[in-house]
Amino acid sequence: MASTATRPPEFMWYFVTHDGPYPWEPEGRRRIQLEDVRALASAMDRLPYTGALISTTGHNTWVLGAAAAAMTKKFTPLLAIRPQFISAAELANMAVSFDDLFEGRLLINVINSESPIWRQHGIWLENDERHELHAEYWDVFNRLVAGEKVTHKGRYLNIENAVANPWIEHYRPHIPLWFSGSSPGALQVVARFADAYLTFAEPVEQLREKVSTVLDLAGEHERRPRIGLRASLIIGETDADAWRKADRLLHATSRATLERKLGVITRGGNAGGTSVTQSRIFAHIPDAGLEAIRSGRVPDSARDLAADDNLWPGISLLQQGPPMALVGGYDSIAERLKEYQAAGVEIFILDALPLLEGAYEFAEHVLPKFNLVPAQA
Numbered sequence: 180m181a182s183t184a185t186r187p188p189e190f191m192w193y194f195v196t197h198d199g200p201y202p203w204e205p206e207g208r209r210r211i212q213l214e215d216v217r218a219l220a221s222a223m224d225r226l227p228y229t230g231a232l233i234s235t236t237g238h239n240t241w242v243l244g245a246a247a248a249a250m251t252k253k254f255t256p257l258l259a260i261r262p263q264f265i266s267a268a269e270l271a272n273m274a275v276s277f278d279d280l281f282e283g284r285l286l287i288n289v290i291n292s293e294s295p296i297w298r299q300h301g302i303w304l305e306n307d308e309r310h311e312l313h314a315e316y317w318d319v320f321n322r323l324v325a326g327e328k329v330t331h332k333g334r335y336l337n338i339e340n341a342v343a344n345p346w347i348e349h350y351r352p353h354i355p356l357w358f359s360g361s362s363p364g365a366l367q368v369v370a371r372f373a374d375a376y377l378t379f380a381e382p383v384e385q386l387r388e389k390v391s392t393v394l395d396l397a398g399e400h401e402r403r404p405r406i407g408l409r410a411s412l413i414i415g416e417t418d419a420d421a422w423r424k425a426d427r428l429l430h431a432t433s434r435a436t437l438e439r440k441l442g443v444i445t446r447g448g449n450a451g452g453t454s455v456t457q458s459r460i461f462a463h464i465p466d467a468g469l470e471a472i473r474s475g476r477v478p479d480s481a482r483d484l485a486a487d488d489n490l491w492p493g494i495s496l497l498q499q500g501p502p503m504a505l506v507g508g509y510d511s512i513a514e515r516l517k518e519y520q521a522a523g524v525e526i527f528i529l530d531a532l533p534l535l536e537g538a539y540e541f542a543e544h545v546l547p548k549f550n551l552v553p554a555q556a
């Protein structure tokens with residue numbers, strides 16, 4: 180691990196159509212149009228970010244990713260994709276086209292999400308079965324991208340003579356697949372297929388253990404995925420400034436949102452499922468804070484929902500995105516990120532709201548502490 184801690188990590192940002200100071204409430208949300216996409220994409224190219232995660236919430240990931248890539252030179256979109264919503268052969272067609280037109284700038288973030296979302300798409304598979312499907316699907320996808328003609332008869336896929344776009348030269352023989360998930364089934368798929376493994380922020384010791392489990396499992400397949408951390412940031416000049424921002428966000432959030440999210444926490448997942456990842460994070464919200472909200476009272480201070488001086492699982496009661504935020508002054512945030520780096524994290528995927536202003540603030544005040552400096556105009 181020591182060698183990775185000496186190099187600056189890779190920083191990515193978040194790219195979504197729900198933006199604004201607190202986009203989980205209608206009055207805190209900006210409608211993002213094409214010109215806003217251009218502004219954010221250009222900022223990514225200009226600032227020391229390599230690209231951005233595009234999630235399934237908001238505009239379709241392919242449409243948004245292609246628009247942003249066409250507006251930029253270096254920006255690499257990490258597109259959230261669920262297998263089997265599109266056939267493996269068609270996804271491989273799309274991926275090799277994108278990668279050819281944008282010269283190797285495609286990254287795929289493989290999404291498992293939760294059963295109710297799959298059922299919306301007519302797929303009635305539970306978590307463990309979906310992981311078996313992932314294994315078949317991504318194996319077929321990789322072979323197609325590599326230029327193979329694929330016939331495959333498995334438990335979930337039955338494919339004859341598939342090829343991925345034979346009319347164009349494939350820019351690369353492999354398109355990186357990034358994965359997440361903490362359930363045992365997810366980790367088995369990660370071990371076999373992940374080029375990078377992404378996790379939400381957790382206390383650093385807990386994260387270190389997770390990283391070592393993932394690397395050990397992948398090692399059994401002679402693989403070594405890179406490790407990425409996804410977290411929201413609430414930042415300011417000092418810790419006190421940042422926590423005041425967190426207080427404002429908590430108090431700008433409606434009772435309806437808090438109650439809905441509390442229900443999600445009680446059930447253990449966004450879509451009413453049982454997400455291992457989310458349960459690991461919800462466990463860090465102090466009981467007294469949860470109890471206050473349950474009895475109809477919003478805690479005065481965001482710190483009543485904090486796990487420690489800078490980790491705020493309280494954000495899971497507000498936003499749809501990452502269930503853990505890092506709250507702190509520029510120095511504290513840099514220190515915490517360096518601790519994660521020392522625990523094995525090589526890629527940070529971050530956001531601070533609003534996304535454009537947050538991208539500049541983080542790049543101007545925190546990235547220089549990693550010897551990364553925004554390019555001059």
Ligand SMILES: Cc1cc2nc3c(=O)[nH]c(=O)nc-3n(C[C@H](O)[C@H](O)[C@H](O)COP(=O)(O)O)c2cc1C
Pocket residue numbers: 233234235236259289290291292293296359360361362365377378379409453454455456457
């Ligand atoms: C970095 C990251 C990004 C994610 N993006 C999405 C997304 O765009 N859409 C979605 O439905 N779920 C998303 N998820 C949720 C995961 O697909 C998965 O449901 C979650 O990690 C729980 O899996 P587990 O029960 O195996 O822990 C994301 C998770 C992580 C860590």
